[in-house]
Amino acid sequence: MGLSMSAYDELIREINELYEKTPRHIDGGILGSMTTWPHQIGVYAFMKFIHVNGNDPVLFPIVKECEEKLVRELGSLYNAEYGLYTSGGTESNILAVLAAIRATGNRVVVAPSTVHKSIDKACILLNCKLVKIPTNPLKPVDPVLLEKYIREYNPSLVVVTAGTTETGVVDPVEEVAEIALKYNVYLHVDAAYGGLLIPFLNKHGLIKTSLKIGRGVTSISVDMHKNGVAPIPSSILFFSNSELLENTCFEMEYMPAGRSCGLLGTRPGGAVIASYYTWRAIGLKGYEENALRMMNYTKYLYEELSKIRDVEVYPYTLPIIVFKSKRYGLELYKILWSKGFYLYKAPSLNALRIVLMPHHRREHLDRLLGVLRELHS
Ligand SMILES: Cc1ncc(COP(=O)(O)O)c(C=O)c1O
Incomplete structure (x- = not known):
C-alpha cells in the first residue's frame, strides 16, 4: 500500500x-x-548504489571492480597486493585471526593487553586462546617480552596495533616482524586507526614505523571509515599472500559466485563503491x-x-x-x-x-x- x-x-x-x-x-x-x-563524493556514491548487494559480485560487478581497484591502489602504500573490503576494524580483525587459524590449525593468539577488544571477540567466536602480554597503555609492547611469550605459548598469530584505541600508541612493528619471521608465526598489524596516518607521519620523520606488508607482516587492517573519510561501514584488510586471503572465503552454492568472502552476507555494496571514490577524491x-x-x-x-x-x-x-x-x-x-x-x-x-x-x-x-x-x- x-x-x-x-x-x-x-x-x-x-x-x-x-x-x-x-x-x-x-x-x-x-x-x-x-x-x-x-566525504561528499563518498556519500553521493553510496546513495547512488544504495540498492547494491556487496555480497553478489556477479550481479553487481562494480562492487568487485571497486574493491580490487581500492586494494591495488591504496595497497601500494603498504606494499600490499592482496586484500578485501570489510565492514570495519572488527570484521578485519576477526578475519585476520580466522585466516591464521585456518592456515595452521593452531588456535593460540598472542597480543599486548592494549589490543582492541575485537581481538577478544574474535577469540571468543573462533574458540581460540588469547594470551595477553601485560603492557602499559602509554607504551608500545616490549619486543623482548613479546619474544618470551612467543617461545612460551607457541602461537599461530601475533597481533600488534599501529595506533591503539585508547592512547594512539604504535607498537614496534618492524621489530616484532623480525621476531615473527624468526619463529615463523603470522603477524597481524591492526592499523584500523593509524593506517591512514602513519605512512605520512613516517614520511615526515614524525614516526619511526613505516607500515609495510611483507618481511614478517602478514596482514594489516586499515579502516576507511576512520581517517579514510569514507562513509561507514568500510575497512580494508590486506594480506601478504593469496592463500591467507582465500582463508576469509566460504562456499555459498546458491549465490551466483558460489562463494562469499568476509563475515557478512548481504552487505552494502554502495559502501565499497563509496570508499573507492572517496579515495579517488582525497588521494x-x-x-x-x-x-x-x-x-x-x-x-x-x-x-x-x-x-x-x-x-x-x-x-x-x-x-x-x-x-x-x-x-x-x-x-x-x-x-x-x-x-x-x-x-x-x-x-x-x-x-x-x-x-x-x-x-x-x-x-x-x-x-x-x-x-x-x-x-x-
Ligand atoms: C585499533 C582499533 N582496531 C579495531 C577497531 C574496531 O573498528 P570498528 O569499530 O570499525 O569495528 C578500532 C575502533 O576504534 C580500533 O581503534
Missing part, C-alpha cells in the same frame, strides 16, 4: 526533527569517536595533508591543556590526547557531555580521551579549551 502524501510528509518531518537532535561531526562537539564526517596528498594538520592540532591541544591548572596531559604519538582533571576526575566526562562535548573515556588510565579526526577545525578545539579553562579557573 502506497503512502498518502500527508503520511509521507509526516514521516519526513519526523526524520528531519530527529536529524536536528543528532550530533554531527562538522559541528565540532564529537571529540572522542574515531569516526568522521564522510595520497589529501590524506597526507589531513595527517599533518591533525598532528598540528594535537600539538596545539597538548600545549594548551598543559597550561590549565589541575589538568594532567599524557604524551601523545598520534592525534589522540589523553588527559585527567585533578579537580573533577571522571565527573568531567558527564559535565562535558551535558555541554555538548562528546569525549570518550580512557578507562585503563581513569582519564578522558580526545581523538582528533579529519573534520576537526581549530575553532572546535578552542571552544573545548575555553570550557575547560573556565571549569578549572
